[in-house]
Amino acid sequence: MERKEVIVVGAGPAGMSAAVKLCDMGFTDILVIEKEASPGGVLRQCIHPGFGLTRFGKNLTGPEYKAVDEKRLYESGAELLFSSTVMDIRQSENGGIITSVHTPEGLKEYVSDAVILASGCRETGRGFLEIPGSRPAGIFTAGTAQAMMNLKNTKVGERIVIVGSGDIGLIMARRFTLEGSQVLCVVEKAEICGGLERNRKECLEDYNIPLLTSSAISCIKGKKRVNSVTVRDRNGEEQEFFCDTVVLSAGLVPEDGMAGKDIEGLFYCGNVLYVHDLADDVSVSGEEAAIDTAGYLISKMKGRSFDSKYSSFNVDAVREERKEYIAQRKKERLRESKSGKKHITCIMCPNGCRIDAESFTGGRCNKGENYARNEKLDPKRILTAVVRVKDSSDIISVRTDRPIPKSLMMESMKLIRGMEVSSGVKAGDTVAESFILEDVKLIATCGHGSK
């Protein structure tokens, strides 16, 4: 059994920042284990902007945000084991933790003083949601649909109903629309939208996609492929939507089934601890777990009792606290939505402030006022998409280098669908000068061949 000081499970934003922080603090014997062939986790498929606003003060896409941490990870000195899945984490009888890993060379076991679990979460599927009806093809989770479109350039359907208004569902509603599919509605059982206000505004309101709150799917129909769904509201009124695709975006559960309970020296961070709204907070959570782990290792070495600074091992309590916070936030948002005041939701940062549509007040900072004034006169958005690479089935993700008028989004997508880039294009390269407007460039946000 190979010995390591610390093992980090997962190389998404949480695992990458935990490993880098440990190396920065002087730890030299760190192994990062990742089941995919490259680091990045969910960020690889999130080609939209909205990342890095609090951490870097920049509005980055997922691949751009990933690139920053990926570079730091490769330079950190941590050992990296890819295409390897952690199957089991248990306490060793002699102290320490045993981690069993399925690697391309077969099953391997490691013993370490500490493990940082940064394995993210997975989506809940139809079985969990208990939706009645037949079992045709054409039902996807939002994350799967996102990976198919953004990593494989595969369209999932033409007429789509989305179940659940979590952020992934909202972001995909916009993406489906931009790629020419029709999103008939988003069905949400709660009284208000589940995702961030910023995403509701940018992804649904911008494209006139109806959000049916206090409603649920009562039946899915179809033999080979989905044919229609019935949506029932809380008064029992039913509507049938003829669609070929249902996309589920109704919850995430922690990917922690491989870890035993109450293991001394096991720390949690990122989405496996609880679902974070922002990757920026996930990265901070990774650093906090690294600091707790360092404190634990030093206490153990000096024979002192360990006092956690960030409670990254007190998982149940942290999750409980988060539940209360979410419930409180929902209540506040419900109250605001019922106040009936006309407002513009600021999308300059994740706060999603409600700016009064007449007086332009109500923002937590002065960006809100400027945003609301521009939004009334000439609303603009950054456009992100994928472009085919010449003579191959590969794609790369792209963005406009500045916000473009909202009214030009669909026309821009038509141009993008007809474009091809040369192989070997690098992240940051200009893919098209004077794209859609004289002063707008289209920029690659990942390089050809990057995973």
Ligand SMILES: Cc1cc2nc3c(=O)[nH]c(=O)nc-3n(C[C@H](O)[C@H](O)[C@H](O)COP(=O)(O)OP(=O)(O)OC[C@H]3O[C@@H](n4cnc5c(N)ncnc54)[C@H](O)[C@@H]3O)c2cc1C
């Ligand atoms: C659709 C979508 C849109 C989002 N939009 C935004 C946004 O606009 N702005 C923003 O700030 N944030 C956004 N986020 C949130 C952010 O991307 C996530 O919160 C973040 O990626 C979670 O990071 P993580 O490291 O905890 O988990 P992940 O990114 O899921 O990484 C976990 C890693 O662990 C690996 N792993 C899992 N199990 C094992 C195992 N047994 N063995 C080895 N490896 C394993 C996985 O392969 C993965 O690489 C979005 C998320 C999604 C899904």
